Amino acid sequence: MTIPTPYLLYLGDSADPADVKTSRGIAAFRPDVCVGEFRHEDCALTLNLPRMGFEQAVAAGAKTLVLGVANAGGKLGEALIEDALAALKAGLDIAAGLHQRLANEPRLAEAALKHGRTLHDVRVPASDIPVGTGFPRAGNRLLTVGTDCSVGKMYTSLSLVDGLRARGVSADFRATGQTGILVSGNGVPLDAVVADFMSGSIEQLAPARNDDGWDVIEGQGSLFHPSFAGVSMGLLHGAQPAALVMCHDPSRAHLRGIPGRSLPDVAECLAANLEAARLTSPNVRAVGVALNTSAMDEDSARRACETIGAAVQLPCSDPYRMGVDSILDRLLESGKSSVEVAA
Amino acid sequence: MTIPTPYLLYLGDSADPADVKTSRGIAAFRPDVCVGEFRHEDCALTLNLPRMGFEQAVAAGAKTLVLGVANAGGKLGEALIEDALAALKAGLDIAAGLHQRLANEPRLAEAALKHGRTLHDVRVPASDIPVGTGFPRAGNRLLTVGTDCSVGKMYTSLSLVDGLRARGVSADFRATGQTGILVSGNGVPLDAVVADFMSGSIEQLAPARNDDGWDVIEGQGSLFHPSFAGVSMGLLHGAQPAALVMCHDPSRAHLRGIPGRSLPDVAECLAANLEAARLTSPNVRAVGVALNTSAMDEDSARRACETIGAAVQLPCSDPYRMGVDSILDRLLESGKSSVEVAA
Incomplete structure (x- = not known):
């Protein structure tokens, strides 16, 4: 899996810093691939990145909206889905590591198809993993x-x-x-x-x-x-x-x-x-x-x-x-x- | 157990006794539910059960062909699929515990539907497994x-x-x-x-x-x-x-x-x-x-x-x-x- 960069980091309307630790981790370690953050008016948090809407982020070069939030249960809430739909329409891929898969939400799957974008579920392992061998390898x-x-x-x-x-x-x-x-x-x-x-x-x-x-x-x-x-x-x-x-x-x-x-x-x-x-x-x-x-x-x-x-x-x-x-x-x-x- | 018995046990063309440990284990511990074994001409192994073709096994009362072979990785090979298709046609259910699920092989799924038989994948875990805790428990x-x-x-x-x-x-x-x-x-x-x-x-x-x-x-x-x-x-x-x-x-x-x-x-x-x-x-x-x-x-x-x-x-x-x-x-x-x- 290779997720297109740069990223727009999602904060949504999160209030607890612990809820945005994935977005924060990306901002801390890959500032070079982050063009901005997306947050609603009522969001008290910031990663000190430029605040952007989806169209603005695309214009700035963003390729993927990262839903780097961890709400209780790892579920895709209605607000998250609405925002993701708007991002797809604007031309962004979506990436997330929630328990509930993006690809299993019919509205997102349909919108991704319609707009020619890709949904990146990072918690889905590849299907071609071999059994390990322990054979010595270089490196x-x-x-x-x-x-x-x-x-x-x-x-x-x-x-x-x-x-x-x-x-x-x-x-x-x-x-x-x-x-x-x-x-x-x-x-x-x-x-x-x-x-x-x-x-x-x-x-x-x-x-x-x-x-x-x-x-x-x-x-x-x-x-x-x-x-x-x-x-x-x-x-x-x-x-x-x-x-x-x-x-x-x-x-x-x-x-x-x-x-x-x-x-x-x-x-x-x-x-x-x-x-x-x-x-x-x-x-x-x-x-x-x-x-x-x-x-x-x-x-x-x-x-x-x-x-x-x-x-x-x-x-x-x-x-x-x-x-x-x-x-x-x-x-x-x-x-x-x-x-x-x-x- | 919802898998219909008695079983016909599959050996195929296996050469290594370790590869047929599932068939052998069932023969050893549940001889009461085994009517015979299926093996190809070039198979050097036997469970000392009557050797039978699929039609013959059905005539002897067999209800399910158990693909009791276990290769590393648990893949469904072409030979296994061909044999399973013939068994379904003859009137047997198929049971297997390979990683690659019977139900995910389109030819088997289609043949099972056509012949009114059932595919039993025993290697599918429950969906409600909790994370372990290590808390002391009695027993x-x-x-x-x-x-x-x-x-x-x-x-x-x-x-x-x-x-x-x-x-x-x-x-x-x-x-x-x-x-x-x-x-x-x-x-x-x-x-x-x-x-x-x-x-x-x-x-x-x-x-x-x-x-x-x-x-x-x-x-x-x-x-x-x-x-x-x-x-x-x-x-x-x-x-x-x-x-x-x-x-x-x-x-x-x-x-x-x-x-x-x-x-x-x-x-x-x-x-x-x-x-x-x-x-x-x-x-x-x-x-x-x-x-x-x-x-x-x-x-x-x-x-x-x-x-x-x-x-x-x-x-x-x-x-x-x-x-x-x-x-x-x-x-x-x-x-x-x-x-x-x-x-």
């Missing part, structure tokens, strides 16, 4: 893993890609979730892939690579999350990573969605990920810990990084606050870091 | 795990259920694969469940149980199989097992479908399964090893059981050849074996 791959869901794996991955490119190293972000797919224009919606094809979908997403560049693969879930550990395991084996970065939120009271169940210790979690990753990547190594310290003040954040970094003997940083230089230094320090493949 | 649950795919987890599970019942202990088989579902009439086609819902589907399959009986849950794949370990992990966490039985085929040269990759050591595999299982079942214990010694003579089989049993300090037996009494003795020896749930 440098880094996977972000985590102690929990939603601890910053996408942010960390994108920061690492930016950091590598800033050092002149070729790098590509490989998205595995809906926001990441919309940020990068393609990827695998891993949580919607059928169980038997999880590792195969990642082998397809990040195939053999013969330059010296890096595929930075967005992690999902946690090996210690009872709801999703199987997803994390399939991703780990499919990624065949040369390097892991562990992501963690030190202020999280319990695993996401599981009151009463605490997060694993970072060192324990890292050891389990390395052990499991060795099945398809025997020489895998950890190169850093990325903390999400957004709930902490500057001093507490620095202390958390020092404490955890010392405990696991790895560079530890909040990518958003402190950058990823220390992690990249570790990643690039050894001459040979890719998965070794016999000739 | 005795045993899960069979394995060093590889197709090493006898279903056989072992069914043998354990029979053995428990023979001792007067209430027990139920919980199927997680197509063969198990065809044998028992219900279950979860785990490998076809969408990734995010794997552990939840098993929590739904084997819910809280308040008698002293056992749910014996059929395992899938292996934590050491690079194609399917994520499925095994989701199953392990969802099962929340009080007891594990490790299944292994000592004569297997490499992991199924992965030439050159050897099977893990039984002790190492058992340790990894226990470690992962503790996430949702802290007091889980191993109670035995079940070997598939079908490729070995009697003496070699006995020696293999002795050697492996001694190495892991557990009862070790081939359920098919030697029964499961030693494993059941270990399972039932301690007074309290269920998952402990706080009041």
Whole structure:
């Protein structure tokens, strides 16, 4: 799937910043592909992009309206449908990662056909995914893993890609979730892939690579999350990573969605990920810990990084606050870091 | 079960016994519903059932042709489609558990309509599966795990259920694969469940149980199989097992479908399964090893059981050849074996 850019980002009439996190993520990481934002008069939020109507956005070059909103239930509401119909008429494609598919709404399907536009449902996996094999493949791959869901794996991955490119190293972000797919224009919606094809979908997403560049693969879930550990395991084996970065939120009271169940210790979690990753990547190594310290003040954040970094003997940083230089230094320090493949 | 019996079991032109495990499993565990087998001239395999053509099978009372073959990826090949079309014409329903659905092949759908027959896709999961939680639930649950795919987890599970019942202990088989579902009439086609819902589907399959009986849950794949370990992990966490039985085929040269990759050591595999299982079942214990010694003579089989049993300090037996009494003795020896749930 390739979604035409640039984007017009949808805010609609959202009031809660959490509801527009997909639009916000795209604005933060791909400002180069965002021509503006669409919001109604009563919308109190902004991404600090030019506010535009649909015709105006088309005139400014926009190709796709991204419905980067997450309302309760992931449903397509009536207001969303009306706006999408107007956007199609104006000449925009529509992209969304809601549970309810754009293509299953007859009015949208009909309007897309009529106006020659395309509906991009990013949560629909490809139909030609192979079963994974674990066969060694060439290339440098880094996977972000985590102690929990939603601890910053996408942010960390994108920061690492930016950091590598800033050092002149070729790098590509490989998205595995809906926001990441919309940020990068393609990827695998891993949580919607059928169980038997999880590792195969990642082998397809990040195939053999013969330059010296890096595929930075967005992690999902946690090996210690009872709801999703199987997803994390399939991703780990499919990624065949040369390097892991562990992501963690030190202020999280319990695993996401599981009151009463605490997060694993970072060192324990890292050891389990390395052990499991060795099945398809025997020489895998950890190169850093990325903390999400957004709930902490500057001093507490620095202390958390020092404490955890010392405990696991790895560079530890909040990518958003402190950058990823220390992690990249570790990643690039050894001459040979890719998965070794016999000739 | 809504699939009409008796069955005609399909072998086609399969050459590898592992490819016909569904047909073989049904023949072994439900001989009462099998009137015969269908195989081509060049098929070297047999289930020791009468060989029949489709018309002959209908005359003998067969109602459904079971396409009990399982290639990696679960695709419908051209030969399979041709045979299924002939069977529909002769008056048989078709049942299959391939990933590629019978109903999605236009020629089969059309022929079924024309001849008034039904296509039964057993690999279609329910639509109301919740996300798993790992919350402790009451009940005795045993899960069979394995060093590889197709090493006898279903056989072992069914043998354990029979053995428990023979001792007067209430027990139920919980199927997680197509063969198990065809044998028992219900279950979860785990490998076809969408990734995010794997552990939840098993929590739904084997819910809280308040008698002293056992749910014996059929395992899938292996934590050491690079194609399917994520499925095994989701199953392990969802099962929340009080007891594990490790299944292994000592004569297997490499992991199924992965030439050159050897099977893990039984002790190492058992340790990894226990470690992962503790996430949702802290007091889980191993109670035995079940070997598939079908490729070995009697003496070699006995020696293999002795050697492996001694190495892991557990009862070790081939359920098919030697029964499961030693494993059941270990399972039932301690007074309290269920998952402990706080009041």
